[in-house]
Amino acid sequence: xxxxxxxxxxxxxxxxxxxxxxxxxxxxxxxxxxxxxxxxxxxxxxxxxxxxxxxxxxxxxxxxxxxxxxxxxxxxxxxxxxxxxxxxxxxxxxxxxxxxxxxxxxxxxxxxxxxxxxxxxxxxxxxxxxxxxxxxxxxxxxxxxxxxxxxxxxxxxxxxxxxxxxxxxxxxxxxxxxxxxxxxxxxxxxxxxxxxxxxxxxxxxxxxxxxxxxxxxxxxxxxxxxxxxxxxxxxxxxxxxxxxxxxxxxxxxxxxxxxxxxxxxxxxxxxxxxxxxxxxxxxxxxxxxxxxxxxxxxxxxxxxxxxxxxxxxxxxxxxxxxxxxxxxxxxxxxxxxxx
Amino acid sequence: xxxxxxxxxxxxxxxxxxxxxxxxxxxxxxxxxxxxxxxxxxxxxxxxxxxxxxxxxxxxxxxxxxxxxxxxxxxxxxxxxxxxxxxxxxxxxxxxxxxxxxxxxxxxxxxxxxxxxxxxxxxxxxxxxxxxxxxxxxxxxxxxxxxxxxxxxxxxxxxxxxxxxxxxxxxxxxxxxxxxxxxxxxxxxxxxxxxxxxxxxxxxxxxxxxxxxxxxxxxxxxxxxxxxxxxxxxxxxxxxxxxxxxxxxxxxxxxxxxxxxxxxxxxxxxxxxxxxxxxxxxxxxxxxxxxxxxxxxxxxxxxxxxxxxxxxxxxxxxxxxxxxxxxxxxxxxxxxxxx
DNA sequence: CTGAAAGCGCTTACAG
DNA sequence: CTGAAAGCGCTTACAG
Numbered sequence: 001x002x003x004x005x006x007x008x009x010x011x012x013x014x015x016x017x018x019x020x021x022x023x024x025x026x027x028x029x030x031x032x033x034x035x036x037x038x039x040x041x042x043x044x045x046x047x048x049x050x051x052x053x054x055x056x057x058x059x060x061x062x063x064x065x066x067x068x069x070x071x072x073x074x075x076x077x078x079x080x081x082x083x084x085x086x087x088x089x090x091x092x093x094x095x096x097x098x099x100x101x102x103x104x105x106x107x108x109x110x111x112x113x114x115x116x117x118x119x120x121x122x123x124x125x126x127x128x129x130x131x132x133x134x135x136x137x138x139x140x141x142x143x144x145x146x147x148x149x150x151x152x153x154x155x156x157x158x159x160x161x162x163x164x165x166x167x168x169x170x171x172x173x174x175x176x177x178x179x180x181x182x183x184x185x186x187x188x189x190x191x192x193x194x195x196x197x198x199x200x201x202x203x204x205x206x207x208x209x210x211x212x213x214x215x216x217x218x219x220x221x222x223x224x225x226x227x228x229x230x231x232x233x234x235x236x237x238x239x240x241x242x243x244x245x246x247x248x249x250x251x252x253x254x255x256x257x258x259x260x261x262x263x264x265x266x267x268x269x270x271x272x273x274x275x276x277x278x279x280x281x282x283x284x285x286x287x288x289x290x291x292x293x294x295x296x297x298x299x300x301x302x303x304x305x306x307x308x309x310x311x312x313x314x315x316x317x318x319x320x321x322x323x324x325x326x327x328x329x330x331x332x333x334x335x336x337x338x339x
Numbered sequence: 340x341x342x343x344x345x346x347x348x349x350x351x352x353x354x355x356x357x358x359x360x361x362x363x364x365x366x367x368x369x370x371x372x373x374x375x376x377x378x379x380x381x382x383x384x385x386x387x388x389x390x391x392x393x394x395x396x397x398x399x400x401x402x403x404x405x406x407x408x409x410x411x412x413x414x415x416x417x418x419x420x421x422x423x424x425x426x427x428x429x430x431x432x433x434x435x436x437x438x439x440x441x442x443x444x445x446x447x448x449x450x451x452x453x454x455x456x457x458x459x460x461x462x463x464x465x466x467x468x469x470x471x472x473x474x475x476x477x478x479x480x481x482x483x484x485x486x487x488x489x490x491x492x493x494x495x496x497x498x499x500x501x502x503x504x505x506x507x508x509x510x511x512x513x514x515x516x517x518x519x520x521x522x523x524x525x526x527x528x529x530x531x532x533x534x535x536x537x538x539x540x541x542x543x544x545x546x547x548x549x550x551x552x553x554x555x556x557x558x559x560x561x562x563x564x565x566x567x568x569x570x571x572x573x574x575x576x577x578x579x580x581x582x583x584x585x586x587x588x589x590x591x592x593x594x595x596x597x598x599x600x601x602x603x604x605x606x607x608x609x610x611x612x613x614x615x616x617x618x619x620x621x622x623x624x625x626x627x628x629x630x631x632x633x634x635x636x637x638x639x640x641x642x643x644x645x646x647x648x649x650x651x652x653x654x655x656x657x658x659x660x661x662x663x664x665x666x667x668x669x670x671x672x673x674x675x676x677x678x
Numbered sequence: 679c680t681g682a683a684a685g686c687g688c689t690t691a692c693a694g
Numbered sequence: 695c696t697g698a699a700a701g702c703g704c705t706t707a708c709a710g
Binding site for chain 3 (some may be wrong): 344346347348358359362363391394395396397398400401402418562
């Protein structure tokens with residue numbers, strides 16, 4: 001299987017040099033080690049000729065580095081995650097790193113298992129969209145000086161790097177936009193999750209409602225069976241509150257499912273109910289009418305995440321000061337909020 | 340960094356046994372090697388106590404196995420790829436394998452680089468959505484007995500496993516559906532790509548057109564600058580052929596972009612032009628009117644891909660007989676093709 | 679300027 | 695039933 005692969009030993013034997021010399025040259029330490037230009041040249045030429053490539057496993061065993069980043073998302077099938085994955089991959093690639101990814105589907109036990117698996121495989125750093133109950137494991141990573149960046153949501157109990165958006169403000173502005181479009185009875189459709197990003201969005205909604213002295217209408221859909229529950233619970237909710245004239249969906253799949261329900265009910269958007277969604281995507285853009293949405297700056301997030309991780313990776317450990325960055329979002333106004 | 344990790348050596352020392360014994364027990368070979376139940380128990384208990392986990396790098400170096408599968412897609416940000424990725428990951432996970440993925444963005448040089456990088460990292464098998472010019476590299480993998488499964492498209496010049504859909508028939512039926520809805524002037528919007536799946540779709544279209552003695556209208560959009568080109572070229576195309584009453588989009592992003600253009604032009608679907616898209620997704624389902632689409636059986640594909648790969652992985656090489664499987668698709672009829 | 683040697687953490691013939 | 699030893703392919707003090 002790998003017998004045909006050339007190793008450093010083969011090269012040193014063929015050229016009558018030592019492994020050390022070959023290794024130094026291969027790692028660009030020729031000058032530093034003051035190896036003669038001729039030798040260097042001869043080795044490089046031979047390496048090229050036989051098409052040698054290093055065995056990263058062996059290198060990793062010695063150096064403890066694999067140039068791999070473990071990337072843990074909730075579900076790679078969700079467009080938010082797949083798009084940011086695509087951008088992160090691109091950025092990581094530029095920095096010489098590869099990505100191993102896996103999805104937790106929101107389950108803590110799966111997440112825990114993944115972190116451990118990644119560790120056993122010697123990934124150099126972690127990008128994690130955390131589930132609940134990961135505090136201990138992530139603290140441990142930090143203690144072991146393994147760089148970690150959380151994104152999308154964070155764990156309040158522990159001090160670690162976090163890149164996300166300003167969820168509270170984003171939702172506040174989304175709802176404010178509805179008020180400005182003369183909506184008085186604004187509902188928030190959210191999940192029952194205790195994740196920080198969802199809580200912040202809820203708070204943004206509440207702040208606006210309180211500030212404007214409006215009535216609060218909140219529907220919380222359990223993550224389990226979310227598809228069916230969204231159908232039934234949301235329909236009941238709408239029927240229960242016929243006065244509703246504005247709706248904010250707190251995350252992408254709620255908007256997609258909710259819009260379908262609204263269409264089936266024959267609710268006119270925006271004349272009867274104005275709609276704002278969180279997390280822009282093609283569905284919202286092409287929906288008729290186009291749906292006003294909070295856009296997350298994916299590219300910027302991806303860049304910040306990788307930059308932060310690369311710095312720590314170079315340091316060989318997490319920076320003393322953890323960063324906690326909440327990027328502002330942009331509200332893309334479309335027809336669903338009238339004019 | 341890893342000093343604090345327990346190794347087999349630590350265990351054998353602590354327990355007064357040899358590395359061999361520990362290794363055998365850890366690898367479930369205790370019975371086979373007739374190691375006493377007491378010793379086994381003692382070791383297992385200790386391993387649990389200290390929380391030992393094996394170093395996969397070291398294991399990989401010796402065994403040549405890493406339990407990792409390299410997954411090469413065109414672009415993980417494309418919903419087709421992200422969804423199948425999600426399913427493949429799930430299936431692979433069940434079989435004890437992890438996925439490393441990366442995107443080629445359709446570039447052969449990137450694809451080549453990725454395959455080599457994966458090889459250097461010792462992945463056990465490959466799932467590849469190939470670009471052009473990969474024949475040599477993939478043949479080489481096969482020679483080295485590294486299992487490979489191609490998907491979505493294949494390379495006619497080489498004999499390797501392939502899982503895909505029956506593109507020719509799928510497109511034939513999509514167009515036939517338009518004919519049955521009394522459309523006479525049916526266009527195909529496709530890409531200039533020479534990829535097998537696109538060629539087959541083109542052939543399916545041509546077969547139908549020929550069979551029904553209709554006029555051929557084909558617009559081919561270059562992959563480069565596809566967004567802009569779709570806008571301009573498609574608009575010109577529609578204006579040039581005012582008689583068009585049916586359109587087939589040959590792949591997902593063409594449909595999404597094309598529908599937007601059609602909307603901006605105020606073209607009525609389906610009264611003026613009926614539309615069929617290839618590769619179903621939420622955008623098509625929620626578009627107004629709902630867009631009739633060819634659905635790819637993603638779950639089935641994912642399962643076939645992984646099953647095939649796991650068999651070969653167990654064999655330690657590609658099976659003698661390569662399989663070339665084209666799964667039938669399903670046409671989901673919605674309002675965009677009238678009734 | 680270059681090399682001999684130890685060691686990363688594991689597996690596996692071989693030996694008893 | 696269990697162990698000593700070699701080896702996977704690399705890096706890196708240490709020595710000269």
